Amino acid sequence: MKQKKVKGALHLKRNPPRYHYERIDVSVQSYFVMDFEDTQFPPDGWRVANPDDDYTWERTTRASGFGSGTASAFMYFFDYNTTEETDSIFTPTLTGLQAGDSIKFNVAYGYYQDSYDSLFVSVSTNGGSSFSRVYRKGGLTLRTTNSQDDFTPTAAQWRTESIGLPSTVAGNNVVVCFVGYNDFGNNLYVDNIRIGKQPPYDIAVNSVRLFNEPFLQNVPIAIEAKLFWLGTASLPTSVIVTYKEGVSPQTQNDGISQTFFPAWSGNPVSATITFSTPYTPTTVGDKKMFVRSFLAGDSASYNDVAYKNFTVTTRITTYPYYESFEGSVSTWSTGAVSGNNSWIRGTPNKEQITSAHSGIKCWVTDTSLFYNNLENSYILSPLFDFSNLPSTPILSFFHNYQIEGGFDGGIVEFTLNGTNYQPLGTLFDPSAVHWYDIEDSLFNIQHPNFGGSSADYDDNDSGWIHSSILLSELEGASDVRFRFRLGADDDANEEGWAIDDIRVTFSSSISGTMFNDINANGEFDQSETGIPDWKIYRVGPELLENIEYVLDSTYTDSLGNYRFENLLPGNVFLVQEEQNGWQQTSPPPNEDDERVHVIRIYGNDSLVGKNFGNVHLGKISGVSFYDADADGVKDSNEAGLEGWEITLGGDINETAMTDSAGNFLFENIPEGTYSVEQIIEDGWVLTVPESSRYAFTLTAGQSSENLLFGNIEASSISGMKWNDLNGNGELDSNESGIEDWKIIISGPISDTLETDINGEFTFSGLVPGTYTVREVLQPGWIQSFPGGNGAHTITVTSGVDTSDFLFGNYQLATISGFIREDKNQNGVFDSLDVTYLQGFRVVLSGTHDDTVISRADGRYVFIGLSSGNYHVTPIVPEGWQNTYPANGSYEISLNEGQHSVGNTFGMYGYGKISGRKIHDKNANGNFDTGEPTLSNWKFYLEKESVVVDSSVTDSSGLYSFSHLNAGTYIVTEEMNDNWIQSFPMSGNYSVQVLSRTNAVNKNFGNFRFGSVSGQVFHDIDGDSVKDESEPSLMNWKIRISFGTRTDSLLTDADGNYFLGGLAPGQLTISAEISSGWIAIYPPSGVYVITISSGDSITGKNFANAQPGKITGSIFNDVNENGERDSGDIGMGQWVIRLSGRMIRTAITNSNGIYEIANLPPGNYSIREDVQSGWLQTFPSSPWTYAIALLSSGIDSGVDFGNFKYGKIFGKKFHDINGNGIQDMNESSLPNWRIRLNGARTDSALTANDGSYSFESLRFGEYVVSEQMQNGWEQTFPP
Structure with missing residues (x-):
């Protein structure tokens, strides 16, 4: 047997608590009852026997009998550690029982596979000394449902058991024992034990039946119920019974109610009733029909209700039909032929079945676990009507399954009458796609009633698969339902079966054209025609070119058209047969470089335009020849060159060798961009083409022919470039070559190169012809050889090398230097002077006149100078000073080719200092946004303790000092009366001025002192306003807090105070409250004031008063007369609520008296909270008091009267x-x-x-x- 799938937390072993014996006389109330609702367990007088000290009887709140309460007695068999153990629970000793009395109780048991857990009931008539068994059920006879999980029953998964007591109980001491026997199965629950006489009135609704199946939307359903009479009184002649869909009726009018006159009969006494008003469902899906009896005096309510699960579907008449199972309600349902059912419509989360095929939901055998042992369950479709269809329907669906191969299996079935099901299709059915996997599974052999199928679906690791079948045998049927059924042996350990995206539709066709794609654009253009007799294949997806997977084929007609018909839903793959000399252009290649039409068919599709395009391939050809006259033309006497290599590059890369006549050929060339090039043999030169290769673009079917490659044996020209030091145009023994000098050749071939380390150069690979060789003259040099136009003209013949072509040059003189910044204006080039200046003009005069501008690195250069005397001087811009050389210029004598360097000039840029005068309103030492500037304020500039300049601020508060030499300066301001400087902290600025210093924002801030004043007065009426009659308060202490500093002062004879000399900032002012006084205004008792420069703030008054109080009582107005009479007593613990200037609450004392003290003067409203069951009688409407309380005032006698209903x-x-x-x-x-x-x-x-x-x-x-x-x-x- 497989291991159980255990869920939830484990229960702990427990020993029974201590107990005491109790004797209960049942005759007092006719019966003894236990519902286990009390939290004590065992209940008072009960006892538990736990021989193996393992799990035993306990109270649980998991469930109660038929949902009648909250608890029941419970045996945890699901995880019991050993088998064949018994645990017992004993009632108290019962006396007064009579012959004919019985035991009734509710039981729930979840049957787990082949386990045989049992329940015994035994009775003792001698106080527990010995017992006789009166009840025994186990396994299938005990079960109320099947469960593979840790079983917790629903309200519908209970049963009522009734046991007659032996006649010997009369007059004896009776004990009843309930024994649980463990076989490692599932949980057992017992509840609502009743021992004694049965109640006089007790009707049980035993079962519910629904008629007119299948249940269709908007079609009435007849409802029948079976009633049992369990009472002892006379049979009732009438009973009210109500039905309701979805939930149980709570009252007799909560649903469709009917009074029945049952025809009671049988033993036990029962009757069947049928409602005259049927139920008509308006929606589809899974539903529950509840039926409940309502009989006056029926005390056993737990058995008054029963229900029936049913599914409402609809008849499908509109096609194509599609179901994705994503909606909140499905017309598909589930059930079991036998065994357990694990089908769920939900979201799978397994190792292979990880999700639905589309969306998030599908039908699957459990969303996370394996299917069950011995499972034989299914999902069932709605009704399909195929009686009036245009063609044969097709069923298709997607499924993902992992079913134990050879042992378990899944089949598809159909029924025409809702009862008899037959297998749909056969293994590899020719009218189906992917129909079954295996001939016979072990489950088929062991369980022939699996449907007589000789094939089923089992092992699969390919994920979601599409299957479809032509429903020929169902054509014309009107009531067809499909069933997907899973069967398992007794050792199921696979994920199961998932079904999604089910369709019922019709067969489809696909057509298209094979066309000559002349422009190779992949489109069937209007001017293009079809190609006849071209073969098209319909293949399987495994390998498109493998003939093993060819499913069908056809040839194009005279217009190039083709067509495939009678296609089932699924993916269709179409490919063309390849033909030599053609290139396919349509459809485009996929990611595997396969040109295939992949067409998704859902059914009833007529898909057109699935075209195939092809274009003729082109060719490229030409000849390689000996071009004897090097004219780039193949003359009749010029022979081809055999064995030369020709390369093709671009969209295709190939190589060809010329034949004996020099010809080459590339065939089957598609459209694209190409280049054709000849590999040049050593010692040969290409004469044609000029660019050494042919480059071109071929359109579809185009060819490129007669490409010529002319060749001739190569020649060369060489020479030398030298430094003609004496400029005599001759290469003397002391003169050497010049490296890296550029030489140019032009003629039949043009080229450029640079001389080597010895000044030599060679142009090789030349074809016959006339060439010109010249040098590229460099600045500062003069050519001395050759004369004339400075070039050599040379005629070259094939295979001849010519040499000794010379070029001579000599060099001119230069003057150069730098423009440097003299940072400290000391006229000396020192470590500070690291900046070079660009854009300064330098003038040259003397033998040659010129002007240049210094570059980014500060350098200036005069070039191309002959020998002579020169004068060099800079032009000094405005705001600058030339600091060196001392005389401001250089006198220079130059020789031929001499370079005079280091002629550097120093420049100093005058400095500047500026700033603003700020009215620092908040005295924070910063120039804040919105703070104004001050004009006409004087500033001084000192250097070496001497005032060297002054400046007055303009309308924007700006001062400035300019044209400053290098040095340290002090900037100060001239102070004005009543102003205080806030910044800079030092009172001045010290500024180091160097070249081009521009010291800005050297700002000065100033402010003026402010003041605050106000008054302290007695606010008698509490309105925060000083009325004429309200006196001022003298000698009242005012406290001031300014940052970390505090101070105080007393009000004068008029109650006034004044604070002056206040710097800007935040100030807190409060009036010290004297004993017996309270602050009225400001509400917080303090003013927080922000003072800006020069502010004079007035009216910061303090209103104070003496507190008052309100008192009264609440009394019981016994005669409801609205007056407190002598007998009307006060009432404690009543709530009084005060609102107005203050909100307060008070509670009356034991005498009904309340007091609300420490109240500031003002207007108040006072009321009571009237307690439930009481009526307020005083004061009259609106039942409140309005009170104007003055300073030190007392309002008493504020009373409330109430009358108790x-x-x-x-x-x-x-x-x-x-x-x-x-x-x-x-x-x-x-x-x-x-x-x-x-x-x-x-x-x-x-x-x-x-x-x-x-x-x-x-x-x-x-x-x-x-x-x-x-x-x-x-x-x-x-």
Whole structure:
């Protein structure tokens, strides 16, 4: 046997608690009952026997009998550590039982595979000394449902057991024992134990039946129920029964109600009822139909209700049909032929079945676990009507399955009558796609009733698979249902079966054209025509070119058209047969470089335009020849060159060798961009083409022919470039070559190169012709050889090398230097002077005149100078000073080719200092946004303790000092009366000025002192305003806090105070509260004031008052007269609520008195919280007091009166013996009219227990009477 799948937390072993014996006389109440609702366990007087000290009987709140309460007795068999153990629970000793009494109880048990857990009931008539067994059930006979999980029953998974007691219980001490026997199965629950006489009134709804199956949307369903009479009283002649879909009716009118007159019969006594009003479902899906009885006096409510699960579907008549199972309600349902059912419509989360095929939901055998042992379950479709279809329907679906191969299996079935199911299709059915995997599974052999199928689906590791079948045998049928059924042996350990995206549709066709794609654009253009007799294949997906997977084929007709018909849903793969000399252009290649039409068919599709395009291939050819006259033309006497290599590059890369006539050929060339090049043999030169290769673009089917490659033996020209030091145009022995000098050749071949380390150069690979060789003259040099135009003209013949072509040059003189910044203006080039200046003009005069501008690195250069005397001087811009050389210029004598360097000039840029004068409103030492500037304020500039300049701020507060030489300067301001400087902290700025220093934002801030004033007064009426009659308060201490500094002062004779000399900032002012006083204004008792420069703030007054109080009481206004009479006592613990200037709450003391003290003067409203069942009588509407409280005022006598409502109640009963007393056996009378007259007129109907009541009665006298019914006589009151 496989291991259980255990869920949830483990239960701990426990020993039973101590118990004591108790004797209960059952005759007092006719029966003994236990519902385990009390938290004590074992209940008082009960005991538990736990021989193996393992799990035993316990109280659980997992479930209660038929959902009647919250708890039950429980045996945890699901994880019991050993088997064949017994645990017992014993009742107290019961006396007073009679012959004919019985035991009734509710039981729930989840059957787990082949386990045989049992429940025994035994009875002792000698106080527990010995027992006789009266009940035994186990395994299948005990089960109320099947469960593979840790079983917790629903309200519907309970059963009621009834056991007759032996006649020997009469007059004896009876103990009843419930014994749980463990076979490592599943959990057992017992509840609602009743021992003794059965209740007089007890109807049980045993079962519910529904008719007119299949249940269709908007089609009435007949409802039948079976009733059992379990009471001891006479059979009722009528009973009210109600049905309701979805939930159990709570009252007899909560649903469709009907009064029945049952035809009772049989033993046990029962009757079958049928509702005259059928149920008509308006929606589809899984539903529950509840039926409940309502009988007066029925005390056993737990068996009054039963229900039936059913599924409402619909008849499908519109096609194509598609179901994705994503909706909230499905017309598909599930069930089991036998064994357990694990089908769920949800989201799978397994190792292979990881998700639905589309969306998030599908039908699957459990969303996360394996399917069950011995499972034989299914999902069932709605009804399909195929009676009026245009063609044969097709069933298709996607499924993902991992079913134990050779042992378990899944099949597809159909039924025409809702009862008899037959397998749909056969293994590898020719009218189906992917139909079954295996001929016979072990489950088929062991369980022939699997449907007689000789094939099924089992092992699969390919994920989601599409299957479809032509429903020829069902064509014309009107009531067809499909069933997907899974069967398993007793050792199931696979993920199971998932079904999704089910369709019912019709066969499809695909057509297209094979066309000559002349422009190779992959499109079938209007000017392009079809190609006949071309073969098209329909293949399987495994390998598109493998003939083994060819499913069908056809040839194009005279117009190039083709067509495939009678295609089932699924993926269709179409490919063309390849033909030599053609290239396919359509459809485009996929990621595997396969040109294939992959077409998704869902059914009833007529898909057109699935075209195949092809284009003729082109060729490239030409000749390689000996171009004797090097004219780039193949003359008749010029022979081809054999064995030369030709390369093709671009969209295709190939190589060809020329034949004996020099010809080459590339065939089957598709459209694209190409280049053709000849590999040049050593010692040869290409004469044609000029660019050494041919490059071109071929369109579809185009060819490129007669490409010529002319060749001739190569020649060369060489020479030398030298430094003609004496400029005589001759290469003297002391003169050497010049390296890296550029030489140019032009003629039949043009080229450029640079001389080597010896000044030499060679142009090789030349074809015959006339060439010109010249040098590229460099700045500062003059050519001395050759004369004339400075070039050599040379005629070259094939295979001849010519040499000794010379070029001579000599060099001119230069003057150069730098423009440097003299940072400290000292006229000396030192470590500070690291900046070179660009853009300064330098003037040259003398033998040659010129002007240059210094570059980014500060350098200036005069070049191309002949020998002579020169004068060099800079032009000094505005704001600058030339600091060196001392005389401001250089005198230079130059020789031929001399380079005069280091002629550097120093420049100093005058400095500048500026800033603003700020009105520092908040004195924070910063120039904040919004702070104004001050004009006409004087500033001084000092150097070496001497004032060297002054400046007055302009309208924007700006001062400045400019044209400053290098040095250290001090900037100060001239102070004005009543102003305080806030920054800079040092009172001045010290500025080091160097070249081009621009010291900005050297700002100065100033502010003026401010003041605050106000008054302290006695605010008698608490309105925070000083009225004319309200006096000022002298000698009242005012406290001031400014940052970390504090101070205080006293008000003068008029209550005034004044604070002056206040710097900007935040100031806190408060009035010290004297004993017996409270602050009225400001509410917080303090002012927080922000002072800006020069502010004079007034009116910061303090209002103070002496507190008052309000007192009163709450009394019981017994006679409801709105006055407190001598007998009206005070009432404690009542809530008083005060609102207005303050919100307060008070509670009355034991004498009903309350007090609310320490109240500031002002307007108040006061009320009471009227307690439930009381009526406020004083004060009158609006039931509140409005009070204007003055300083030190006391308002007393604020009282509240209340009257407590009265109540009259009683009971109406059937006084069988007429003694005016309700005896034990006398029942109450419901629905009896009781009337009230007097201060109020009213009436009431008695409840089910005969009780009535009149509540919320005002003060006064009343008369209570009953309304007599025919045939009755009143016995009480007399």
